[in-house]
Amino acid sequence: MIRGLYDVAKRLEKLKIPFVLLRGDPVESFTSYIKQSNTGEIIVDFDPLKIKQQWISGVIANTVAKFIEVDGHNIVPARQASDKLEYGAYTLRPKIHRQLHGYLEDLPELKPMATNNFRGFSFEPGQLIGSMKLDKGAGPVQWPLPGEEHARKLLRKFIAEKMPAYSEKRNDPNADHTSNLSPYLHFGQIFSGRIASEVIRNHASDENSEAFLGELIVRKELSDNFCLFNPDYDNVNGFHEWAKKTHMEHERDEREFIYSLEQFERAITHDPLWNAAQTEMVSTGKMHGYMRMYWAKKILEWTASAEDAMKTAIYLNDRYELDGRDPNGYAGIAWSIGGVHDRAWTERPVFGKIRYMNDKGCRRKFDVNAYINRIMHSDKREQ
Numbered sequence: 001m002i003r004g005l006y007d008v009a010k011r012l013e014k015l016k017i018p019f020v021l022l023r024g025d026p027v028e029s030f031t032s033y034i035k036q037s038n039t040g041e042i043i044v045d046f047d048p049l050k051i052k053q054q055w056i057s058g059v060i061a062n063t064v065a066k067f068i069e070v071d072g073h074n075i076v077p078a079r080q081a082s083d084k085l086e087y088g089a090y091t092l093r094p095k096i097h098r099q100l101h102g103y104l105e106d107l108p109e110l111k112p113m114a115t116n117n118f119r120g121f122s123f124e125p126g127q128l129i130g131s132m133k134l135d136k137g138a139g140p141v142q143w144p145l146p147g148e149e150h151a152r153k154l155l156r157k158f159i160a161e162k163m164p165a166y167s168e169k170r171n172d173p174n175a176d177h178t179s180n181l182s183p184y185l186h187f188g189q190i191f192s193g194r195i196a197s198e199v200i201r202n203h204a205s206d207e208n209s210e211a212f213l214g215e216l217i218v219r220k221e222l223s224d225n226f227c228l229f230n231p232d233y234d235n236v237n238g239f240h241e242w243a244k245k246t247h248m249e250h251e252r253d254e255r256e257f258i259y260s261l262e263q264f265e266r267a268i269t270h271d272p273l274w275n276a277a278q279t280e281m282v283s284t285g286k287m288h289g290y291m292r293m294y295w296a297k298k299i300l301e302w303t304a305s306a307e308d309a310m311k312t313a314i315y316l317n318d319r320y321e322l323d324g325r326d327p328n329g330y331a332g333i334a335w336s337i338g339g340v341h342d343r344a345w346t347e348r349p350v351f352g353k354i355r356y357m358n359d360k361g362c363r364r365k366f367d368v369n370a371y372i373n374r375i376m377h378s379d380k381r382e383q
């Protein structure tokens with residue numbers, strides 16, 4: 001994030017647009033900056049997460065400046081796409097598609113500001129990072145190279161080399177055939193509308209582009225809808241009634257294994273496939289999307305309750321995934337553990353009616369041994 005911000009500061013400098021980096025409590029530091037600089041109008045980016053909404057409300061309560069919210073997190077703004085909690089992709093999809101066309105426009109190039117008294121601001125990212133109190137338990141990773149330029153380079157490479165077989169290979173963790181753009185999207189270093197426009201421009205519409213745009217637009221925007229309209233997006237109260245009931249009915253089912261948070265975190269379960277997925281996340285900062293489902297569902301199977309499973313999965317996801325602390329993460333975890341955006345399946349122990357996954361299913365999809373060997377013997381991901 002910090003190196004990406006440095007990139008933004010440099011680009012704004014060329015356009016004579018001031019860049020200011022504030023440190024400290026977001027509400028306090030921002031409110032005092034607004035007062036000091038006599039700011040009349042504030043434009044903030046939309047974010048459905050509770051903590052961001054709290055920050056924004058805190059600033060609004062303490063200032064008389066005009067407030068405008070821009071949804072740069074979605075192509076069809078979340079508040080525009082729907083005014084209620086959607087049941088699943090099938091209910092949101094038609095609403096998005098009806099409005100999408102009007103929002104998929106090229107972004108205008110920024111023009112330099114006409115000003116004579118511009119004072120540039122920059123910072124040294126290494127120094128800033130050195131001066132911060134950071135959780136060093138999650139170490140640095142070899143990729144991704146930060147900033148919009150790198151995101152766009154990765155996007156071009158994805159369209160040219162991976163898009164032609166996205167549909168067939170996206171669920172194979174050995175193929176590395178997804179875009180790997182989620183960390184850039186999470187930190188706002190590329191806009192999903194930019195990705196969608198480039199894909200539409202450079203790849204003829206087929207099952208691959210449809211599958212990809214379905215994830216990038218419908219699934220991603222469904223996550224924002226979930227977090228915007230469901231304040232319990234991060235706990236079991238956010239599940240549907242059928243899922244709460246099924247979890248209650250199976251709360252006392254005997255679990256074959258129960259692991260502590262520490263055992264999960266250190267990847268020392270009995271299951272080499274789960275351990276490999278956890279190791280992939282810790283060492284590269286990004287677990288493959290297919291493995292995330294297996295990973296979260298096994299946490300449900302090996303903890304005492306759905307509540308514990310939610311806490312464990314969110315803690316690990318948000319601590320180690322580069323794209324963590326994101327609406328997609330809360331929706332993905334709630335899907336895996338609480339059947340959110342899914343339907344009831346055949347009842348079975350521990351899971352109840354929540355969709356089940358096992359390693360046999362994974363073996364049918366991809367070479368599980370090759371995945372385990374690769375992850376356990378390498379910690380590098382190439383850009």
Ligand SMILES: Cc1cc2nc3c(=O)[nH]c(=O)nc-3n(C[C@H](O)[C@H](O)[C@H](O)COP(=O)(O)OP(=O)(O)OC[C@H]3O[C@@H](n4cnc5c(N)ncnc54)[C@H](O)[C@@H]3O)c2cc1C
Nearest residue numbers: 178179180181182215216220289292296323324328329332
């Ligand atoms: C348990 C669990 C936890 C997850 N945690 C996160 C998380 O913390 N942050 C995060 O961004 N995603 C999360 N996801 C969703 C998904 O796995 C990732 O977005 C995807 O793996 C990112 O890789 P990519 O950019 O190469 O994906 P691609 O296949 O290239 O997809 C492109 C973009 O589409 C969006 N997308 C793809 N799949 C999904 C999905 N299932 N739901 C919503 N949006 C999607 C993402 O923005 C992604 O970057 C989670 C899913 C599950 C099941």
